[in-house]
Amino acid sequence: MPNITEAYVDSLAPNAGAIKNGRDLVKKNSFPLLNESPDGTLLFGECKGSGKEPYRCSVDFVNEASPVFRCSCPSRQFPCKHALGLLYARAMGSPFTAAAVPPDIADKRDKAEKREEKKKDAAASEGEAPAAKRKVNKSALVKKIASQLEGLRLLEKLVQQVVQSGLGSVDKKTVRMIEDQAKQLGNHYIPGVQAKLREFIHTMQAEGDREAIYSRALEQLLFLHSLAKKGVSYLTKRMEDPELPMETDSSLEEQLGHAWQLAELREYGRVQPNVELLQLSFLSYADAARGEFVDAGWWADLGDGTIRSTRHLRPFRAARALKEEDTVRAVVRTEELFVYPGEAGARVRWESSTQRDAHEGDFSKVKATAASSYADVVKQVKNIIKNPLADKTPVMLVAYRSIDETADGFCLRDAQGKLLPITDLASNGRKTSSLIALLGEKELRDQAALVMFSHRLDDNRLSAQLMSIVTDSRIIRLLY
Structure with a gap:
């Protein structure tokens, strides 16, 4: 027990x-x-x-x-x-x-x-032979891909039309037309694309600073354009050769709308044995475009310090009947960790697990894996963001010599004296900068911080928000 x-x-x-x-x-x-x-x-x-x-x-x-x-x-x-x-x-x-x-x-x-x-x-009777590869119904797959390609080409025409007309010309009539297009995409087996188009609609309907809204909308259009282009190229190859394996080097399949099954992840070798995870941050929010609540967690692998993420999705209509995730303070141990295709901070999942109390050795182990050079961190983040389909808010664990207050606000300072400005990101709707004043002198020096990055299109600069502070004895959660 x-x-x-x-x-x-x-x-x-x-x-x-x-x-x-x-x-x-x-x-x-x-x-x-x-x-x-x-x-x-x-x-x-x-x-x-x-x-x-x-x-x-x-x-x-x-x-x-x-x-x-x-x-x-x-x-x-x-x-x-x-x-x-x-x-x-x-x-x-x-x-x-x-x-x-x-x-x-x-x-x-x-x-x-x-x-x-x-x-x-039954397993023993099959001997040590690997599990048989799932059989593919080629005819059904080709029909599905043909429909997906048709949907992506509709999206390409729509994005081109909006770009040529300009965001300033997107009025209520245009929004209704885009909504109708989004509904049509529901018939083409690309729910991920459909959700991204709905995000664009929600952005254009938002009230507030139009310049900020247009910047956000432009970024979403760039994403949709890249998703359509890469999706067409990828699906065309699979249509020509249905035996081609699914894309596992990126999150393209998931962005198109594929819901990965654990059997598929196992088949593609995306399982890690005997892993211990410590949750560093947790956040619940509502995704209006997708019509679901999201319980998001960020974890450190105690084996190598890799930052992982979890996302538990609860559709609005069924939210009361589904388990609501919450902060986990114990160390989670699982015999099988399933890793979804993706880039930095890949999403993970497990079927069963046990828990043990976290101790100081766990916190120290995580803190020791924090990146020490901000120059290297910024370079890595920029390389991630350059990919049009990558996560635009990558999360990393960084070490700091001190948290200082300057004329422009708070910043992290690394061992080489390089500064990393701290701000509050509008994307998550939570403010954490004001909580820095509540930290003690010990937490302001020689610790590690989990930070979420974001790229600002208006001035082409990176922003970083504090999520948690990791010391040798505890985790202080700021983003909650």
């Missing part, structure tokens, strides 16, 4: 409401019966409900990385507040009595064990 802390239980809850409700059950003494199995792999008990009979709930840790939640309540939320309350009771120090595993749970364990044995037997 893992070390059950309140933070660990918080990480399992589907949303903030479930956290509150689960904690309230413990505070109200709603558990007249709290038990655990003699081997410590099962917590089970009874919780008072609205009916005459209490709800029977349990959390099974036979597989520590994938706990199984069970409850007799009718809630569609998973895990329900009763199962969470059971865990909060353990985390908050409520006494549990040793008791035998209930017969119904023992029976379910046996059935699950038999299913696993069948899987192992």
Whole structure:
């Protein structure tokens, strides 16, 4: 059984409401019966409900990385507040009595064990031969690609039309026309392109400084133009030879709209074994163009210091039924880390994991991997941003000798005395510069900072925003 802390239980809850409700059950003494199995792999008990009979709930840790939640309540939320309350009771120090595993749970364990044995037997019967490559329906693939190419060519004509007319000529009538085009793209299997076009529409409809809006819109048009051009070139080659492997050296497939399956990532060798990750920053925001909430996390690989990212997507219409991600303060350990195709800060995902408390050695290890030369960092960031389809807000961990205040604002200073100006980026809607004044003298010197970069088209300069401070003993989160 893992070390059950309140933070660990918080990480399992589907949303903030479930956290509150689960904690309230413990505070109200709603558990007249709290038990655990003699081997410590099962917590089970009874919780008072609205009916005459209490709800029977349990959390099974036979597989520590994938706990199984069970409850007799009718809630569609998973895990329900009763199962969470059971865990909060353990985390908050409520006494549990040793008791035998209930017969119904023992029976379910046996059935699950038999299913696993069948899987192992099937795998063993196949020997050590690698998994067979998925068969491709060439005819269906060619038809799909033909439709995608048609959609991209429609986009090319639209972008050319807007550029020739000028952004100043984009009125309400033009916006409606572009919206109709965006709807048409929905029939061409390129949802990623469709979402990017909707982002452009949202930008043109925004209120505020028109110069800033046009700069943002121009950048989006450049992206759409490059996506259409590279997409046509790539898909044309795949149409000529359907046996060609999918693009994995960049995020082009995902930008077109492909949803990578874990089986595909495994097939292309994008799996890393036995990885430990420490979350450095977390941010939730609403993406109106895509119609979804995004729970974004930035992590450091404790093995080599590589910065990774996670994105948990919750469509507006189904947000209540989906688990809401939150800050993770523990170290996450997974036997298989799936790495999505992409450039710096590639997105990752895992199926199962365990957690352990983070200690000072973890923080020191991460801090030691921070880039020490700002000249090298700026060069690397510029090379990333030069790619029209790359992430325009790359995130990097940089070391600093000090955080200084100048006439133009705060800046980071490296060991060579080079300065990196600090600002607040409009792209994430959060301000962190004002929090620098709250840092202590120790945090202002000889530490590391996770920063998000952005390129300003108006003056062709890089901007950087502080996300977190990493010291030898803790992480101070500023972007939240």
